[in-house]
Amino acid sequence: MGHGEANGDRDRWAEEAYAVLTGVAGTYHAVITYKALGAEVQERSGIRTGALLHNWIGSVLGRVVREAHRRGDPPLTALVVHSGDGMVGVGYKEVLEIAGQPPVLDAAEREQHAARARLDCYRRFGADLPPDGGVPALAPVYRAAVERRRARTAEPPPVCTGCFVQLPATGVCDSCG
Secondary structure (H helix, E strand, O other): OOHHHHHHHHHHHHHHHHHHHHHHOOOOOOOEEHHHHHHHHHHHHOOOOOOOHHHOHHHHHHHHHHHHHHHOOOOHHHHEEOOOOOOOOHHHHHHHHHOOOOOOOOHHHHHHHHHHHHHHHHHHOOOOOOOOOOOOOOOHHHHHHHHHHHHHHOOOOOEOOOOOOEOOOOOOOOOOO
């Protein structure tokens, strides 16, 4: 791809990305990975690149963020997550900037913000929502990781009320009986 057509290609990919993401938003709690989105926009546009995904997808999603804001649509880029950890990328800060909101530096808070934005997308683009109107949800891969961490730290081991030593599996203190 030559430098002259790079911006035109990215504009075209952004149009396709918008269409793909409104489709994703039509399914409650659906998300798409950066890799799948990158492949889909190239397939739909017929414009291919050998460049690494991380070298161009950010500028394409930046265009999507600005177009969604211009149209008054919720930030569709909240639907795009990393396949490894299920989190939105660092470029999500552009969503906040364009909306005139302060940056969210904490990753967990950023994921909660993205979850709320995804729910707005599902509502706007006709997802079949539950009777309660739906709830914000973390992307499945990220949610599973959070739940694993929570399970590991959830319940402290029981201790004897007499000597405050951790109880064995029997639940009967070896010291106090």
